[in-house]
Amino acid sequence: MALHSAGKGKLLAVIGDEDTCVGFLLGGVGEINKHRQPNFLVVDKNTAISEIEDMFKRFIKRDDIDIILINQNVAEMIRHVIDSHTQPIPSVLEIPSKDHPYDASKDSILRRAKGMFNPEDIH
Amino acid sequence: MSKSIDVLSEEIDELLLRKLELMQEKVQKNVQMETLLKDGHIELAKAKYIRGKENISILQVPNNEDTVTSLFDLETNVNDNDEPAVCFDISLKKSSSETDEPKDPVKWFGVLVPQNLRKSQKRFQESIYLAVKIANVQAELTSVLSKLKALHIEKDNLCSANDVKT
Numbered sequence: 001m002a003l004h005s006a007g008k009g010k011l012l013a014v015i016g017d018e019d020t021c022v023g024f025l026l027g028g029v030g031e032i033n034k035h036r037q038p039n040f041l042v043v044d045k046n047t048a049i050s051e052i053e054d055m056f057k058r059f060i061k062r063d064d065i066d067i068i069l070i071n072q073n074v075a076e077m078i079r080h081v082i083d084s085h086t087q088p089i090p091s092v093l094e095i096p097s098k099d100h101p102y103d104a105s106k107d108s109i110l111r112r113a114k115g116m117f118n119p120e121d122i123h
Numbered sequence: 124m125s126k127s128i129d130v131l132s133e134e135i136d137e138l139l140l141r142k143l144e145l146m147q148e149k150v151q152k153n154v155q156m157e158t159l160l161k162d163g164h165i166e167l168a169k170a171k172y173i174r175g176k177e178n179i180s181i182l183q184v185p186n187n188e189d190t191v192t193s194l195f196d197l198e199t200n201v202n203d204n205d206e207p208a209v210c211f212d213i214s215l216k217k218s219s220s221e222t223d224e225p226k227d228p229v230k231w232f233g234v235l236v237p238q239n240l241r242k243s244q245k246r247f248q249e250s251i252y253l254a255v256k257i258a259n260v261q262a263e264l265t266s267v268l269s270k271l272k273a274l275h276i277e278k279d280n281l282c283s284a285n286d287v288k289t
Contacts, residue, residue: 010197012251018181023163025184026228026240027247028194044180066199066211067258088209088265089199091258095250096157098164099153104150109261113146113268 012039013059013090015052016071019098021052024069039065043074053078061088066090071097082108130284131278138271145264152257159250166243173237183231190226195251210261213255 013030014021021042024030032038041047041055056078059065072094075082082092096102104110171179185191198212229236229244 008196008198010199011193011241012195012197012254019158019164019167020183022179022184023160023167023243024251025181025191026167026244028228028230028244029251030184030228032186032188032191034188038184038186039193040193048258066197067254069254086143086265088262089201090213091209091261093254093257093261095149095254096153096160102153102157104153107149107153109145109264110149113142113264 009064010066011039012065012067012069013062013065014069015056015059015074016041016043016069016095017074018042020071020095035044037062041058043071049077053081056081060085060087068092070094071095071100072102072105073097073100075108076106079108128278128280128281131274131281135274135278136269138267138274142264142267142271144266145260148256149260149264152253152260156250156253156257159246159253163243163250165247166239170237170240173239174233179232179240182202185231190231193228194228197255206222208266209253211258211262213252271285 011031012024014024014029016024021040025040030038030040037058039059042054054072056068056070059068066089068090070082070092074097075092075094084110085092092108094102094107167179194216196214196216198214200212201208202210229240232240244283
């Protein structure tokens with residue numbers, strides 16, 4: 001954890017569909033930094049998976065972002081990247097979207113926790 | 124070897140119970156989050172219905188660094204030896220002076236906005252506080268998982284060492 005350190009004034013990042021982003025920005029989590037990099041990404045049907053991956057990796061690298069909120073259906077698209085992120089900071093939270101209800105069996109952390117009961121269960 | 128198998132097994136049992144509790148807490152909080160977000164989306168949809176769907180969209184969010192600033196102050200504490208390794212805390216930013224007081228994001232969507240938009244804003248803000256709570260549960264869960272893994276390895280080593288002796 002060389003990049004991330006304890007401190008104040010950290011940010012939450014949002015990756016999700018338009019309504020999720022608008023909602024959280026309305027809530028007041030949005031920030032555009034001096035390099036004009038926003039801390040949110042709107043995913044629509046035209047967004048390439050590689051673009052989401054790149055943005056997610058960039059959010060992980062940024063030391064001012066400590067929590068990443070991501071729609072579960074978007075998380076499904078880049079599941080391998082999320083599964084490979086095991087550091088405690090930034091914390092990745094999967095949230096339901098408007099048209100996809102929350103499914104606990106898909107959640108990376110819960111799957112990792114469940115896998116320890118029974119090694120054969122890890123998919 | 125410093126610890127006996129019984130002590131180790133007891134520790135593993137305790138951690139397993141804690142893990143189950145944390146998993147349950149996380150699922151419960153996620154369900155709570157779902158309800159909050161659903162309410163938020165419904166209010167947002169009502170506001171869109173009143174103002175027209177073009178007037179409340181991501182296009183209204185300005186894209187310069189001065190107007191878009193976070194209203195929240197997320198604090199992260201990392202302690203190496205204490206129980207939960209990482210702890211998040213969130214609070215509203217205090218305005219240092221009147222001039223750079225953070226602007227209310229509702230103003231991006233007009234001066235006289237429907238009441239539903241403010242309600243939606245409130246729901247999403249509540250869900251942000253809840254998200255931080257979930258992040259804390261997740262952080263503890265991760266630390267419990269890594270402790271369990273270490274204990275399992277220790278127990279395996281101890282068992283195989285005993286097997287060799289007998």
